[in-house]
Amino acid sequence: MNKNQPDSAEIVHTRIGRLFAWVAVIGLIVGLTAFYDALTRRSNGIVQLVNEDGHVMVVLQRSRSGHYLAEGEINGLPLVFLIDTGATDVAIAEKTARAMGLEFGPRIRIMTAAGPAHAWATRLDRVSLGGLELNNVRATITPGLGGEALLGMSFLKHFSLRQEGENLIIESSRTSREETK
DSSP states (O other): OOTTSOOHHHHHHHHHHHHHHHHHHHHHHHHHHHHHHHHHOOOSOOEEEEOTTSOEEEEEEOOTTSOOEEEEEETTEEEEEEEOTTOSSEEEEHHHHHHHTOOOOOEEEEEETTEEEEEEEEEEEEEEETTEEEEEEEEEEETTOOSSEEEOHHHHTTEEEEEETTEEEEEEOOSOOBOOO
């Protein structure tokens, strides 16, 4: 046997050592990725506060995509809202509306980001976002709308809106829970 050649035990130990080194490197990469994700994660959660005047304030944090998403309810059923100040009404996907048993009113023409479309007018008994709530809210049932409902101005116009950094603050500005058109 040549003294300069490693024996089979040394070869096995070298290979095992390299394998453990690769496992450690991969583990470190996975761990750092998870740590970074945890630091930058934004939730759909809502922070609800009551100010000194007794007005309810809902604070939403901007998502990574730049939008404000929040968990809310329509007629007591939970769903995720995309806050959309460019939407005239609250807009609900046709599939969601059918599952909720909403009444499909007259067929109307609406303008969407993708261009003109047809929808149905409807009214919602109750819309709530955190501690903010309105009854008898105008809405549209929109075919082709994605997963979230759009929380549009038929709800938002009854509240004060302001943006502070990465937060959107929606505050009650009156005590009535009835929509006035």
